[in-house]
Amino acid sequence: MGITDNAKDNDSSKDDSVNHILNTDKSNSNTDTNTGANTDADTSANTDSDSDDISIKEIPIVIGRSPAATKKYGTKGALLLGKEYIEKGDKILMSNNLYLDIANAHVMLICGKRGGGKSYTMGVIAEGLSLLEPEVRQNLSVILLDTMGIYWTMGHANKKEAKLLEPYGIDPHPVDVVIYTPEKFYYEYKKKGIRTDFPFSISIFEVEADDWCSAFRQDKYSNNGIFIAKIVEELSEQKSKYILDDILTFIDEDDGTDDQTKKAVKNMFKTAKAWGVFSDHGTPLHELAKGGQITVLDVSCYATMPGGWDVKTLVVGIVSKHLFIQRMEFRKGEELNEIKYLEKYFIEQKAIDAEKKQEMPLVWLVIDEAHEFLPLKTEDANAATDPLVIIMREGRQPGISLILATQQPGKIHTDVMTQLDTVISHRITARLDMQALGLLAQSYMEHGISRAMNELPRLKGSAVIFDDLNEKIHKMRVRPRFTWHGGASPSAIKDE
Numbered sequence: 001m002g003i004t005d006n007a008k009d010n011d012s013s014k015d016d017s018v019n020h021i022l023n024t025d026k027s028n029s030n031t032d033t034n035t036g037a038n039t040d041a042d043t044s045a046n047t048d049s050d051s052d053d054i055s056i057k058e059i060p061i062v063i064g065r066s067p068a069a070t071k072k073y074g075t076k077g078a079l080l081l082g083k084e085y086i087e088k089g090d091k092i093l094m095s096n097n098l099y100l101d102i103a104n105a106h107v108m109l110i111c112g113k114r115g116g117g118k119s120y121t122m123g124v125i126a127e128g129l130s131l132l133e134p135e136v137r138q139n140l141s142v143i144l145l146d147t148m149g150i151y152w153t154m155g156h157a158n159k160k161e162a163k164l165l166e167p168y169g170i171d172p173h174p175v176d177v178v179i180y181t182p183e184k185f186y187y188e189y190k191k192k193g194i195r196t197d198f199p200f201s202i203s204i205f206e207v208e209a210d211d212w213c214s215a216f217r218q219d220k221y222s223n224n225g226i227f228i229a230k231i232v233e234e235l236s237e238q239k240s241k242y243i244l245d246d247i248l249t250f251i252d253e254d255d256g257t258d259d260q261t262k263k264a265v266k267n268m269f270k271t272a273k274a275w276g277v278f279s280d281h282g283t284p285l286h287e288l289a290k291g292g293q294i295t296v297l298d299v300s301c302y303a304t305m306p307g308g309w310d311v312k313t314l315v316v317g318i319v320s321k322h323l324f325i326q327r328m329e330f331r332k333g334e335e336l337n338e339i340k341y342l343e344k345y346f347i348e349q350k351a352i353d354a355e356k357k358q359e360m361p362l363v364w365l366v367i368d369e370a371h372e373f374l375p376l377k378t379e380d381a382n383a384a385t386d387p388l389v390i391i392m393r394e395g396r397q398p399g400i401s402l403i404l405a406t407q408q409p410g411k412i413h414t415d416v417m418t419q420l421d422t423v424i425s426h427r428i429t430a431r432l433d434m435q436a437l438g439l440l441a442q443s444y445m446e447h448g449i450s451r452a453m454n455e456l457p458r459l460k461g462s463a464v465i466f467d468d469l470n471e472k473i474h475k476m477r478v479r480p481r482f483t484w485h486g487g488a489s490p491s492a493i494k495d496e
């Protein structure tokens with residue numbers, strides 16, 4: 001019957017025994033560490049009426065973690081995502097807690113139609129970092145590239161949904177989120193009393209020629225594109241830290257380029273100056289990724305300026321690329337430490353312990369409306385596309401993960417579908433999008449994905465989750481937020 005049974009068919013008896021072992025472990029310790037929730041017989045609201053709640057012994061399911069790793073680590077380094085739906089007679093009830101592994105690198109996609117709960121689920125994952133065990137949390141960072149400007153509200157408790165949180169034993173509470181706002185808007189926001197912590201800008205010398213070409217929508221092999229490459233190459237040879245005025249002076253003084261090209265390119269850089277994205281004292285990008293920190297970079301305001309679209313993708317591209325490169329560099333150091341650790345007979349123990357702490361945490365990049373940065377068609381690619389594709393393909397090794405959300409999985413870059421290992425799909429109706437998901441799931445799913453979708457209770461947060469590592473799918477309901485969800489639709493009718 002439906003997905004749940006199908007998933008069970010794929011269960012090996014070994015997995016079951018692992019789950020039972022964990023069941024005991026879990027009740028004793030792990031859930032308490034993660035949520036403070038009541039771990040014994042779970043009594044969640046179900047889809048029919050509260051009186052139909054069921055009590056079953058909790059079996060921890062950790063999405064994205066192998067049975068062996070689950071046996072070893074339990075739910076350590078995994079966050080509580082919600083509860084699995086199970087069928088009892090003709091009713092669908094909520095039973096086991098479902099956890100999501102965030103201790104290892106993953107590529108996740110959250111999809112669903114408008115208002116289905118994508119941004120909310122992203123918030124659930126991001127805020128979940130704060131509930132992890134401190135020794136794991138300090139090695140992880142979550143960075144929300146906030147395209148809608150809705151995650152600053154994580155600094156407030158979700159008192160509105162306190163009742164919904166009760167079955168999880170979690171009280172509404174705020175998290176210590178760090179908010180960066182583009183410098184151009186930072187002081188304005190401060191004046192208006194909008195919550196922000198730091199101004200954000202990018203040092204101009206961090207921008208590569210290809211990024212400029214994408215931002216200005218110039219073919220890199222055109223005259224303009226070739227001239228931009230020349231500017232960047234020669235200026236970076238002259239000095240390591242150059243500013244926008246250096247670029248303008250370089251253009252004026254360059255003899256080897258025709259006047260028309262010079263004029264056109266100069267105008268482009270003058271426009272870039274007006275964007276207010278760049279400064280001579282750009283934000284050190286590694287500061288966005290701090291151990292245990294949830295960072296919100298509000299890129300939504302870039303959409304309000306002329307050509308804003310290109311600016312948003314440029315910023316997302318540069319930030320992603322830098323975080324990837326920095327993690328690659330740090331990873332080498334970490335591996336060296338691990339090697340030293342194993343060769344401890346030759347090294348003094350104290351020195352090794354001092355080095356063991358991760359200098360740059362593993363990074364979780366969270367991006368809403370991801371089809372805008374990772375479009376299906378090559379001709380629609382932008383400054384964010386290549387850096388994100390590289391992270392999808394190569395991020396596992398340096399430990400940089402992606403959580404992407406989209407309304408339209410059928411219109412997203414094909415690499416997303418081939419690289420992802422976890423999908424949380426809220427209700428989807430469009431045939432194209434259903435087909436895109438069907439392709440992904442068909443290897444281990446007999447019944448159609450549309451059937452699974454149809455079986456989902458029509459409750460906010462209901463979703464089908466595909467766990468590619470374990471080749472299982474579950475029907476579930478994402479838990480309520482304990483921090484305030486920004487981005488709820490406004491209504492002309494106000495509550496009394």
Ligand SMILES: Nc1ncnc2c1ncn2[C@@H]1O[C@H](COP(=O)(O)OP(=O)(O)OP(=O)(O)O)[C@@H](O)[C@H]1O
Binds near residue numbers: 462489
């Ligand atoms: N797990 C959940 N539990 C309770 N309510 C939820 C849950 N998920 C979503 N909701 C409710 O549904 C509303 C819409 O969710 P959300 O803003 O995440 O939609 P979305 O899929 O991001 O939509 P859009 O595509 O328009 O951005 C939320 O404001 C919230 O009230």
Ligand SMILES: [Mg+2]
Binds near residue numbers: 118119120368
């Ligand atoms: Mg949304």
